[in-house]
Amino acid sequence: MLRARQSQGNVTVGLVFLERVLFSTLATAPYCIFFFINVTLLFTLRSKALFRDSSRYVLLFNLVMADTLQMTLSQLLYLLAVCRVLLTYPVCGLLVMCASLTNEISALTLVAMSLERYVAVCYPLRHAAIVTIRNTAVAVAVVWLSSLLNVLTRVLLLLDFPFEKLDTLQMSNFCSLFVMFLGSMSDDYDKAYTCFLFVSATVTIASTYVGVMVAARSASADKASARKARNTLLLHLVQLGLSLLSTMHNAMLVAVSKIVTMYMLLRLLNVFYVFIMLLPRCLSCLIYGLRDKSIRPVLLFHLCCRLKVSTKTQVSP
Template identity: 65%
Template sequence: MSDISQTNISVGLHDLERGLLSSLTTLPCCVFFCINVIMLFTLRSKSVFRETCRYILLYNLVLADTLQMAVSQILYMMFFCRITLPYPVCGILVMFANLTNEISPLTLVLMSLERYVAVCYPLRHATIITIRNTEVSIITIWIFCSLNILIRVLLLLEFPFEELQRLQLKRYVCNTFLMFLTPVSHEYDKAYTCFLFVSAFVGVTCSYVGVMLAARSASTDKASAGKARNTLLLHLVQLGFSLSSTVNNALLLLTSKTVSNRVSLLIQNALYVLLFILPRCLSALIYGLRDQTIRPILVYNLCCQLKLLAVTAGAKIYP
């Protein structure tokens, strides 16, 4: 898991229990991952999705969530299989997980601003929200988040790695805390995380308030303003889920001190599914089912995949 803060929490569990718990956690992750992949395929299957700004932003959001889900599950399986990694490999995985995790809230801000412009400035929407401007904004987000990762790497260079006997982790958990080798790295991470989510919260909230005020105007389309208000409220909920994942470490530390290792492991897995995996699938499910244009195509693709899996399973059972 990308942000697990415990070390030997699974000591004392039998292999059968570990396998069963890992299966119960991995199964929903695989289902959600498949849904996200189908959603990505759907958003690239029609020209209307590739040429509409809000669908381009949605594609970037689902892509970041899917990559984050994949990296988190890889780290989670390494933890359960007790696989130790060299520091460089762990660092690359953790940094990539942080990169994709930061893309989501910033993309939500762009999607909120797009809805704000559509409601408050409908006549200028086509000139402000263009495909070129949208692509430039997405590239800017990725560059900004990549620069943050570069700064984290530069801060790591202050640590005297030459004094280590070997660059191998001494425990099974590969997480963000292992990258805080200096006090400056830890303080920078807290400051950047606070800045990121406060900025995203202010951006989404201001867009929501602007749409609420515009909805009271007589010249505003009430139906369009109502849909935009509900969408922005959904963005706030998604941002709340992203923010809740940052308190996962504090919850794990608290439970590890008050309950047994076995109970703490169950809580850890529940938090992993609820705070890391489930929110990454909400974008594909909610937007896919709410949008009248995406819904029939997404349902069709999902049904085709289910039929394909059923046919494949039947062929294996009855060769």
């Protein structure tokens, strides 16, 4: 009887292990595909002077780079959680803060890109004077500095926690942003800043969309350019919404964990990870890599290992 129970227990452990390996493989495969496409797009954006000297593509490069770093950090944290590797608080804090930094850079870069499209449609004659490479570099620097300032504030709030009262710095749970809320001030600050960031970004992008819609109705406006800008701004709103959803990833898991079993939670963890954490990070490639007539042929050329692509390069307006 005892041997039968031990045998059944071994079978159960083996099935759980195989299921864990299967789900982690299914989640890692999309990451590898998205990572390859994103890195190829980054290389494409640095391969031609047309892309390097255009403010629109410089902002896109910054967005894709932040998304790629965010995706890589998310994948690392996911694999650590699946393998049940427990980190120390300092190491987890470093990874979580870097992930938070890249997520905020993505949101702020979307705002800058929306403003660039607004100027291009509503003030076409002044676009070249307003949106210069120098001004774009300043905008990118402001995005990074403001995000770094927020991360520094989070670190200072974490330092307020009495770590010396802990028996060990070894964590008892897997690393995530939710676990690093060691004090009420950190939690309150995160909620307030996240709300402020995404409300401000949403209002800005929505305002630029309304401005483009109004400009499109005027007789002097370029209808085709206004239509493309309007569609791009809508996609930016979708990207921003998905980014906000990714910040709620851990809170959603905590809420779901109260009504489902542990095995069901592990399955949902993989589904949430692919559709909430990974998928939004490849949207930039789908939005620009496939829609933009300047990028598409060059991107396909590099994705196909520099094989000849029949599509002719056209410069989008």
